[in-house]
Amino acid sequence: MAWPATTRYGLPVAPGNLGLVQDFLNTITEGTIAPPDLLATLNDAQEWADQVIEQWISVDDLGWAKTLPRLTENDRKALVAFRDQLFEGLFGHSHSETAGGPARKNPTYHPVMTVSAGGIELWPGGEGWKYFETALLLICHQGQLEGVLRRMKSCKSDTCDVVFYDRSNNNSGVWHDVKLCGNRANVRAHRARSAVN
Ligand SMILES: [Zn+2]
Numbered sequence: 509m510a511w512p513a514t515t516r517y518g519l520p521v522a523p524g525n526l527g528l529v530q531d532f533l534n535t536i537t538e539g540t541i542a543p544p545d546l547l548a549t550l551n552d553a554q555e556w557a558d559q560v561i562e563q564w565i566s567v568d569d570l571g572w573a574k575t576l577p578r579l580t581e582n583d584r585k586a587l588v589a590f591r592d593q594l595f596e597g598l599f600g601h602s603h604s605e606t607a608g609g610p611a612r613k614n615p616t617y618h619p620v621m622t623v624s625a626g627g628i629e630l631w632p633g634g635e636g637w638k639y640f641e642t643a644l645l646l647i648c649h650q651g652q653l654e655g656v657l658r659r660m661k662s663c664k665s666d667t668c669d670v671v672f673y674d675r676s677n678n679n680s681g682v683w684h685d686v687k688l689c690g691n692r693a694n695v696r697a698h699r700a701r702s703a704v705n
Contacts, residue, residue, distance in 0.1 A: 509566060512559040514671075516543045519684060522660055522673035525572070525647045528564050530660060532644060533595055533671040536603060538663075547591065553584045570650075572632055572643050583637040590615075590641050595669070598648065599662045603669040617642040665689040 511521050513534040522530040535546035535556060546556040557579055564573040579587075595603045618633040619642060632643035651657030659674045663684035670684035683690040 509559065509563045511563055512556055513546055517541070517670050517672075517684065519670070519672050520675065523656070524567055525564070525570055526651050526656065526660065526673070527567060528560065529594075529644050529647050529651075530671050530673060531560055531563075532591060533598075533662075535591065536669060538603070538667075538669045547584060547588050550579060550581055550584050553587065554579050570647075572646070574639075576640055577636050579637065587637060587641075590644075594644065594648075595662070598657075598660065603662065617645055619646055663689050665693060 511527050511531040511534075513531045514521050514527070517534065519534075521527045537543060537545040537548075544552065547553045557576070561573070561575060565575075592602060617638075620631045620633040622629050622631070630646060632639050632646055634642045648657055651660070659679055661672060661674055661681065663670045663672065664682040665684075668684065668689050672681070672684040674681040683693075
């Protein structure tokens, strides 16, 4: 198995559970290749969910992965809204496809903390797909504490929001694909300069 959404872009995947966050965000349709939005219909979303959960279970080292109930149309709509919100929360702007769309009003999430002889542990809480959303937030939070979340970026191109994991030494990458998006931006900048001169 592989992360189903991210591998559509031929991208290297983020390590461990962060790969789940990256894959969720990459279900959007973006970029030159413009593959379908994997959450656009209930059938597509269920197919993605089956694959992503199988992959999540295989890489999970936090003990959070579990099988989830079949998606309902309401779950699917909530996931789409959550995807927009998470994208904006991580990257500071809405993604180009859904900018200006209806946003949910600050839903809250409830992680669970336990203390035992094994130590203090944090778990996702919530029923059904709310559990999944809470898990994604906790994974991001953990990545934030470990300093690796800042390596997860959305492509700098105006027309591409593909989410990539920057493995460069100084974390300086800005394009999901330098040839595809970096070159197009250079050509546009060159044309703009030529038009002015
Ligand atoms: Zn790109």
